[in-house]
Amino acid sequence: MVKEGDRQTEEKIFKAATDVFEEKGFAAARMQEIADRAGINKSLLHYYFRSKEQLFGAVFPPLVMKMFEKIFSIFMLDVPFEEKIRMYYDEHINIFIKNPNLPIFILNEVAHNPDLLKKFSYEDFYSRMRNNVFQMHSSEFKKIGIEGKDMPQLMISVVSLAIFPFIARDMVQMFVPQFKENKAFIAFMQERKTFAADFVLSAMKNFKK
Amino acid sequence: MVKEGDRQTEEKIFKAATDVFEEKGFAAARMQEIADRAGINKSLLHYYFRSKEQLFGAVFPPLVMKMFEKIFSIFMLDVPFEEKIRMYYDEHINIFIKNPNLPIFILNEVAHNPDLLKKFSYEDFYSRMRNNVFQMHSSEFKKIGIEGKDMPQLMISVVSLAIFPFIARDMVQMFVPQFKENKAFIAFMQERKTFAADFVLSAMKNFKK
DNA sequence: GTCTATAGAAGGATAGAC
């Protein structure tokens, strides 16, 4: 029978590991720091998760889900495209305001180890989403000259506008020094919800003219 | 007097270090691997560049310049905005096709050590660029309702569309499996030069209607 | 300037007591 303390400790480790990996990245993360933040010692880490790799393997997938499930769920909704776009920017930017280094962390880890994505099988989401989005709005899209082959360019553009500012935050801060204040940067991203939606919808309106 | 061999060796080290850091990132890069690729041994690395940090410090700034000087030089040109946008996507995407992991590398390193940007003083580029771009095109912009305060949102959007696909390449490959073939991904990015330009220009055309 | 050999430090992992 599992003691109550077990789950608690495992939970503390999991939380600490999530934070440290997300902040530092896999290569720079230290088991010592994870142990410290969890309020235990290194040995106990290895008792619960045999190795650094295993610990990372436990922590990583939920973070990927946190990053992507909103995209999927929103784009699969059966609502008008404009509403979908506005919902997407609202909710996804909210997630990144709460987890500002989630995107750079995930994308950097994946870039150095593409196998990390193998767990998330292609059929699960991606093809379904791409096809459904186009079919749902095909009549809207046809009017403005957007075809199935344009979908990748379009979808990637939509997502770019939400995620990139968080990835390039330090560069953005050089460009606009006020954003060194966290408050100001967040205000900028709040404003971006409507800016990005307007931008995309406006672009699509007369794209093929 | 400096021997000829010196510069050659230093150059080989510099090149090897650039490659390894760019591929692996600072934390995961190994001095041994740099030495191997340079065709020398570890001791000689330390003879030329006292420490890993110093070597990195020598290698990093030129890479930042490679990433950004095109943005600056093109946006400072005195040509119509549309031409500027098309030139920008053409040239910047070309750079990333040749250096696909430059963006994720730089942005990840900077995110974990913001001091890396201190060498690139704010006054050098950023404020000049932001102001000049707006003033150059203020009459064009005024017609379509774009104001000075919109500039950060606009500029960041423009850059997002070029850089993000390279940062998120593995995700993009899940979304469009064909892009696992390098040829197909590059074709996609070639096509993106005009897609992104059309997208931005179309968005701006009736942004405030 | 370049090498071999080795020191020294750090970090991941395990043994064993409680």
Added chain:
DNA sequence: GTCTATCCTTCTATAGAC
């Protein structure tokens, strides 16, 4: 299940011969 002590490997860095 948790701790202390310690091992082992990896990596950075230096000493010293040529």
